[in-house]
Amino acid sequence: MIWTPGRLIYYLIFETIRRTAKPVKLPVPVISVGNLSLGGTGKTPLVMHLARSIPGAAVLSRGYGSKGKGTREVFPDSDPRDVGDEPLLIKRKTDCPVFVGKDRAESGRVASGRGAKALILDDGFQYWGILKDAEIVILSARELSAGVHLLPWGKWREPLSALKRASIVILNYKLEPIPDDLPELGMKTAAMRYRPAIDLTGKRVFGFCGLGDNGSFRQTLSAAGAEVAGFIGFPDHHFYTRKEAERILRLARERDAIPATSSKDMVRVPPEFAGEMLEVEIKVELQPPSSLSFSL
Secondary structure, eight states: OOOOOOHHHHHHHHHHHHOOOEEEEEEEOOEEESSBBBOOOOOOHHHHHHHHHHHHEEEEEOTTTOOSSSSSOOOOOOOHHHOOOHHHHHHHHHHHEEOOOOOOHHHHHHHHTTTTTTTEEETOOOOSSSOSSEEEEEHHHHHHHHHBBBTTTBBEEEEEEGGGSEEEEEEEEETSSOSSOOOOOOOOEEEEEEEESSOOTEEEEEEOOOSSSSSHHHHHHHHHHOOOEEEEEEEOOOOOHHHHHHHHHHHHHTTTOOOEHHHHTTTTTTTTHHTTTTEEEEEEESSSSSGGGGGG
């Protein structure tokens, strides 16, 4: 990585904030799931995997793009614009208690006060307000192979040297096979990949999504056996308007296809259109399967 003046200034400010933070200790264990880059690494699927695996856990999220104030508990019928799309998806898919708020230390106190035995801190690697008992960092295997390019011009928040703070690194191969030998990162490393939770063999679909990695969802459709008759990508966390939903349905009909989208996108589709669209869920496979047993 080349240290340009812009990258150096960004990193010095970042490190100053980190080193001057005063994190608080919460009364229950805190497991952080985070990354070094912006979006599309697979944090949400892994958070849901942990939420299903850890008895008595609650999830703490900032609630990206949410409009509400203070700490709010997420319910299955919460407005995604108030609590964020990812927290609502986690709640609906795991039934784990989920709390959102910018002050996640406050959210953690609320969650533990309501009986949580452990806390899963979503996107927590760069959150300095809480002392953490375990730091899980997810890296996109494809992004790693392309090289590290720091903000403000690249996608990486921190250089690879930051991994020294992690308890374990999970390399996400998404739909690609996991190699026998993982890259050497100088610390405990495991791998994960996605598996479509639905068989679409023989089905013709029109795909659409607004994710951190839209190409990965298109690959998911093919991996599920679908014939992809068309595809539209939207920005990450995009909330669909009625006009957009109607256009998607029209384009799918013109191609004699079923409109199909990801679980995260489905919570952002106007409810009156959701019944006409196919949700394509994914499952997480870890290699080795016991790689996160330290945190369970």
